[in-house]
Amino acid sequence: MLPPRRVVITGIGVVAPRGIGVKNFWETLTSGRSATRNITAFDATGFRSRIAAECDFRPEENGLTEEQAQRMSRSSQFAHVAAREALEQSGLEVTDRVAARMGVALGSAVGSVRELDRAYRDISGDGASWELTPGKAGPYLADYNTPSSLVREIAWLTGAQGPAAMISAGCTSGLDSVGYACDILREGSADVVIAGATDAPITPITVACFDAIKATSANNADPGHASRPFDRDRDGFVLGEGAAVFVLETAEHAHARGAQVIAEVAAFAARCNAHHMTALRPDGREMSAAIDSALATARIAPEAIDYINAHGSGTKQNDRHETAAYKRSLGDAARTTPVSSIKSVIGHSLGAIGSIELAACALAIEHGVIPPTANLHTPDPDCDLDYVPLEAREQRVDVALSVGSGFGGFQSAAVLVKEGANR
């Protein structure tokens, strides 16, 4: 047996609220100022939650042609722009030989739901009948109904001709897609994988369904302070949108071409809670099992974790569940390990957020700065860890853990390690 292949990040691209491009993204995160606001994407009058973290994203300002802007859904456009930035940063030259061994693993929870929502109005006369009017469907509705079309766009953009998949496990999709990429790199099915996730869920049907279960914050009067993970006064998550995409390579491939390595993806692990599609048991047992498994794979002791990027959605149940999971997995080290939630700043972009948070971990390693949990003024007594409130913290980060939790019971964890760090 050969030693297992190591997987490294050689390029990152991000589209996030007040953070299009990695540089803007990192400035926004470390500012500790929330990008949440009143919804402008549609008239949200009549909805319970009328706030979101939106991207001020115009396709023509981000290098998309008019034809591409027409063809691609908003989430597809985000992924395209993020993938292009990642590929540029990686310096990878996609020759025929590289293309044949290059895969795509893209995550998304809700694909092109925004376009499905819009198209429905046209083909149904605003819901006038169950039967529809196919003649009123635009030319790309099949793409919008099949999120695999987003993968096609990334393959076309990058030239990838290896294994390609959309990974869609709800709100852990962005971690799971990276995990999937690690699988195919380690087993030798590819040398390079364009991996990441995207979502653009700020549309009436999505906002309405989270209204129905009161999962989102209704703090409409003060949108800038509505996303407050781990705070006593939190009242739900704030919907976000965006994408993050990585160039992942085997270390061997990256070194052979002299690429600069940003960080190593040392482990990914997942579990299901098999409990309820939306509810969590308070003990954090399955999330903890995912963390334990990731740490064991990476051969990292709990004390060696320098930073945890939390799921930290800001729902009552999540933040307690997650705090319990950290205590369960890290023991005493949970008390001294900095934990933060960037959803406080950029909201919860469903399937995309796992990759965006992993990008934040990579940047924390690169810059030696931990992004803060914004709006955390009054700690919840049940959430009693070090959540890096309000202000970014300068601190060397060699090992970062990123954690996700999603509807369907999905629990995922990934470990990033600084290249060359002493483990």
Add this chain to the structure above:
Amino acid sequence: MNAEHRTAHGPAATGPRAVTDDELPVVTGVSVAAPNGLGTEDFWTATRKGVSGLGPITRFDASSYPVRVAGEIDGFEAREHIPSRLLPATDRATQLSLATTEWALHDADLDPAAFEEFAGSVVTANAVGGVEFIQRELQSLWSKGPRYVTAYMSYAWFYGVNTGQVSIRHQLKGPSGVVVTGQVGGIDALAQARRRLRSGQRFVVAGGADAPVCPYGLTAAMTAGNLSTGADPATAYAPFDGSARGHVPGEGSAMMIVEPLGAARERGARNIYGAITGYGSTFDPHPATGQPPTLARAARIALDDAGLAPQDIGAVFADGAAEAGADRAEAAAIVDLFGPGRVPVALPKTMTGRMYGAGAAADVVSALLAIRDGEIPPAVGTGGLAEELGLDLVLGGPRPAALDHVLVLARGDGGFNSAAVVSRVS
């Protein structure tokens, strides 16, 4: 499987690998719900006899649609198969997933509760999520208002739902997932199941489901321009035929229980249908590049992975897009690998329509049953161009054949290609 033996390009066939390895991923339970049969036995009986499940659309009034024929499952009453509290909270695809999972576990005689807490995983494929469910919720939203959208919408439509519900229903807490790769997803889900076995899972529920036959599903699919508008169910879906004019969509689900061979034998598993011995996956270049499609390369990777040469393969279950160009490309790939007319080609999906996420999973089940019964099922209502294209398409009735290894091919809209090799376990 043997990553260390893999070469960057093309085949490196080294002869059949011994299929006696304890770690070999084997299928010990199967279940199919398809338009031509609900449950494995009905499905396989119909498939062997060439009985098609395609017919005029009855689930809604399709008289104003240019597409009139689909593969609908008759007689699936969800309330007979899943707990009533789940009925309002699930799309038809989820209901089919839950039913077929239960039947596959029963077929495998495997009780998840008998294993350690995290021993079992679920990997499912789907292409379009709970499209009928979202249509209903969209109708409420736009005809009545946001407060009429139900709580179920938050989890019943999204692509992760089937894995989540199966996980909950059977307390499967191991690493699980969802692949969304159109019609190839069933094979990708099995590949992911194999990876989970390699990383130590005791068993995996793997397969796919889709239920696209509803107004929104059909309206959306039609815009891709590759649905058949043929009005006669007997000829509407005609891959490898001069009359090919696109595919017929079908609804269905196929689930498998996958375990390591050694552990399956140790627990006295009553069925060992066969092993997943090879897998390959590629994506086609943009058509404008002028570079060729990559289905043949996916098949070579799968053969190489299985340690097999083309002459070891006893039958090919083809994709059958039923579009002239795509059919020619697939025939060329098969001829390129095997030579003209050198391998029997099966197309049971001519009897079910293309079931998207369920399609390739159902083909894998058919391939395993063909190995078990020594019989390749026929294709129906098509085949006029097969010979000219160099294909030995099995037509007119089942063909007896002693099969050790079968190659299953699948393609998905946009350029997805996946190939699997399934093998007899001696």
